[in-house]
Amino acid sequence: MANTEQGNRAAIEAADRALAADPRDLRALIAKGDALGGLGDSRAAASFYSSALRAAGDGAGLAPAIIAELRRARAAVQAQAQQFEAHLTSSLARAGFNPSTSSDRFALSLDLMAGRKRLYQQEPRFYLFPGLPQIQFQPRETLPWLASVEAATGEIRAELDALRAEPDLFHPYVEARADRPNFNSSGMLANPDWSALFLWKDGNEQPEITRRCPRTMAALSEVPLCRVPGRTPSILFSKLKAGARIPPHHGLINTRLICHLPLIAPPGSRFRVGNDAREWREGQAWAFDDTIEHEAANDSGQDRTILIFDVWKPEMNEEERALVSALFQAVDGYGAGGQAWGV
Missing domain, CATH: 2.60.120.330 (B-lactam Antibiotic, Isopenicillin N Synthase; Chain)
Structure with a gap:
């Protein structure tokens, strides 16, 4: 156990040295995520995996080996997100939250936080009166x-x-x-x-x-x-x-x-x-x-x-x-x- 922890800390140090030279080093980002996960910090691990995925973009031109590592990182991020969502759901249920009967606005905030929905804003084509609430269907x-x-x-x-x-x-x-341009x-x-x-x-x-x-x-x-x-x-x-x-x-x-x-x-x-x-x-x-x-x-x-x-x-x-x-x-x-x- 001590050897495993020592190895993970050594991997973090090595990754930090590589990232100091190149903050977008994909292998170093994934390696640090692996080491943090090995130490039991899955949220921190997911942040480095996510950084690697963003830095990789569409993956064009990357070697097959690193593509495989990125796929593993993506799976780890998704698993962590599911665990985090399950934790929030159970915690909020104990606090009395019920998606069917509790605040619609709070329920939407959870969907936005979890990425299940996107945020839509008022985008009037001609005139904006500031300070009015962002409500889709009026209560x-x-x-x-x-x-x-x-x-x-x-x-x-x-x-x-x-x-x-x-x-x-x-x-x-x-x-x-007739008095304005027409587009179709x-x-x-x-x-x-x-x-x-x-x-x-x-x-x-x-x-x-x-x-x-x-x-x-x-x-x-x-x-x-x-x-x-x-x-x-x-x-x-x-x-x-x-x-x-x-x-x-x-x-x-x-x-x-x-x-x-x-x-x-x-x-x-x-x-x-x-x-x-x-x-x-x-x-x-x-x-x-x-x-x-x-x-x-x-x-x-x-x-x-x-x-x-x-x-x-x-x-x-x-x-x-x-x-x-x-x-x-x-x-x-x-x-x-x-x-x-x-x-």
Whole structure:
């Protein structure tokens, strides 16, 4: 035993000499990891194995012998990570943590720490209001009006059905603008796979449609719609054809939430915001931050249709809402903007 410990300490000294000359010496990094592991310090060993793996990059041009050593190092790192995760799980369970019932935010912090999920941040394309929380799907308890909107699902669906009898009313959601450059890198420009019928568009009522949707508008009468003249709210029926996809993208401003009320939601129609993926279910609404990367897919055999509207984030006070509205009115006073929040 003493000889083994002595040998490991001698190996550490030899590795340290090599690393002093070249901190990226792969053999020395692995050797020091082996020696530390032999002394029972698996976490320190994993740190040197991990350093060797980072220094090796894709392994191009390395000798087969060192490639084999790197594979062994990777296996050791993975084993240590599993042991560490098991230790944390058992320790936190004793402290009362239950992934099903405890804090969602704490559960996410563990997933991030363990590398099971990646961190998604707000990345608005045009305007960032600092200090707002990074929340993918807004907690229901912060949206007291959501349940009353859900309660009107049947009446809203009836009004939608009458409009669906006239399919020409729906137009591609992403339309070209004559006064701005148009890019189609995501394949959505003028694509009828994702279409919309607006009740309000860019802050302007579409009276010929709202007249036909009195129950829909009544259901939204107590909702804190995001109001910026000439820009928002937008209220629309959004249709995603069977088999269609909306690629990952980011929204425009982080001072609002986008709300979905599913009206026709066949199984297999789903939505992802950041690392939280959900299926739409008819009559079950949610609100999300669209400046966090999100995408949609309809892998069912039917079209999916939802009601979409935008509201102020509840963390925004009345003064802040008024100032954001004034800001974009000032932008528009300088030159035409409006459509799609293009500045």
